[in-house]
Amino acid sequence: MSHAALATDQTVSRHLSLELVTEHETLRAAQALRFQVFSEECGAQLHTEESGLDQDLFDLHCEHLVVRDVQSGQVVATTRLLDSSRARRAGGFYSEGEFQLVGLPQLRGDILEIGRTCVHPDYRSGATISVLWSGLAQLMNERHYAWLMGCASVGMGDGGVQAHAIMQRLRERYMCREWLNAIPRLPIPAMDLPDNVTAQLPPLLKAYMRLGAKICGEPCWDPEFNVADVFILLRREQLCPRYARHFKTA
Secondary structure (H helix, E strand, C coil): CCCCCEEEECCCCEEEEEEECCCHHHHHHHHHHHHHHHHHHCCCCCCCCCCCCCCCHHHHCCEEEEEEECCCCCEEEEEEEEEHHHHHHHCCCHHHHCEEEECHHHCCCCEEEEEEEEECHHHCCHHHHHHHHHHHHHHHHHHCCCEEEEEEEEECCCCCHHHHHHHHHHHHHHECCCCCEEEECCECCCCCCCCCCCCCCCHHHHHHHHHCCEECCCCEEECCCCEEEEEEEEEHHHCCHHHHHHHHHC
């Protein structure tokens, strides 16, 4: 799948390519980007064997997608992938460490979980996300995954005000427990929040909602990253028509 997609970021005239990681050095570059974004930028308390890299045991079982700047060769975005068969070898999906996923065994069709998604601050444009999404689309087509799932994070640096305000926006329109009920193992602290308090959706969470994803329960607090993780489930058959063509034709 090397260089399966090529796009131009018109705002800064950059060419971006996509690849499925096959080399150890590329994986290390992705882990370095994750460390830069999650630890240095967002303040996550990461406990890794190698300084400057975000690593955990799931990396050994996951596949990894990266977006490169073609001119510089720099890895500028990444996400990691864990499907049903790999999850069995890993002892479960990453999300199961944060949520009790009631109904997971009953989901019909193969599942693709994505996680550790991040983009370099200089490349946070629509073009970069589009290239990453095109890679997911191609994999879902080629491997016939029925479901896409994962977590979208909301910062808790304000004590949870943003997370609660965002959940107020999401519950009415996007909450669905028809297929799966995600019960957080560590719920975020309760808070009385006026109905008129609003907050912007983080870019990744907004991207999921535009694709047609649903949230399957209340958020889980991840103290290590100091974020509220919202569990997302996307049924391929219910992709938003505006975006479904990308998944059908990628």
